[in-house]
Amino acid sequence: MHLTARPPFSFPAVVHSHGWRQLHPFAWDDQNERLTYLLELPTGRVTRLTFSAAADGLEVQVEPQLTQGEMEYAVRAARWIFGLDLDLQPFYTLARQEPKLAHVPETARGRVLRSATLFEDVVKTILTTNTQWGGTKRMVRGLVENFGAPLDGDTTSRAFPSPARLAELSREQIEAAVKLGYRTPYVLELARRVASGELELEALKDAGLPTDELRKELLRIKGVGGYAAANLLMILGHYDAIPIDSWAHKLVSQEFYGGEPVTPAQIEAVFAPWGEYKGLAYWFWQWETA
C-alpha cells in the first residue's frame, strides 16, 4: 500500500522525532530502516503494519490480509501516526529566519510520531512522568506483553491494550504483571472512563478546540499535569505549549542562562517570540549542549 504525504515529508524525520519508536508496539529496524506497528482493529483482529520510505510518502506492508473496512481503518491510523496531512509551512517560513531552526525546513522535520489512538499516547505519556526512559520502556512493554491483543498465530506480537481490555482488570492484576507504581490507578481510571464512554478521548483529535480548552480537558485526566499536557498537545498538533521537564530546564539553562538554574517562566520567555509554534521551536532547536 502506498500513502502520499503533504510535502515536504521525510520518513526518517518522523521516526526519529522522539523516542516513541522505541516503545511497544512500535519496533524500529535500523538496518533496513523500517518501522513496524501492531494495530488492533475495531473488529478485534490485530494487523502488523510495516512502514518504509517512499518518494512522496510511505510504503506500508499490511499483514494479514484485511477486509475493506479494516483496511480503511488501517489507512486512517497510518495517516494519523505519521501526520501525513499536516501543513507546517507557516512554521517553516519562521524557521528559515532562525539559524538554530534552519535545518527544520531543509530536512522536513516538524512532524511528531504518534500512536494510533490518543488513549495509547496518553498512557505512554503518563508512563514517561517521574521516571527515567528505561522505566518508561519497561512499563509500556509490560502492558503490551501482558494485556495486548495478539496477532493471529503469533502471540509474541501484540498491539497496545485497548481501554476495554485494561478496564476489565483489577488494580491487583495489573500490579502483579507490571510495576507501574503509583501510576496504576491513573491508567486504570483512564481506561475505565474511556471504555465506559464517559470520556471521548479520540474525539479530541479533531474537536477543533482552541489550545487552552484542549489543555483543560487533558489536565482533567489523573496523572496528566503541565508537562504531560504540553507533550500531548504537541501530539495533537497544537504547538503553543512547551513540555517543560527536567531536561528542558537543563537545556535552556545551559543555552541561554550560562548554566544558572531557570524557572518554567524563563523557559516560556525564551520561546515566547515563536507564538503558536513555540513548542516546535523548542522541540527542534539545535541545542549546543544536547
Added chain:
DNA sequence: GGTAGACCTGGACGC
C-alpha cells in the same frame, strides 16, 4: 495562587 510532602521504581553508591 503558591508550596511542601508523598507517591513508586530502578539505579547508583557505600559498607
Added chain:
DNA sequence: GCGTCCAGGTCTACC
C-alpha cells in the same frame, strides 16, 4: 548482599 539516597512529574493538603 544489604541499606540508603536520588531522580523523575503529579497529586493532595494546607496556607
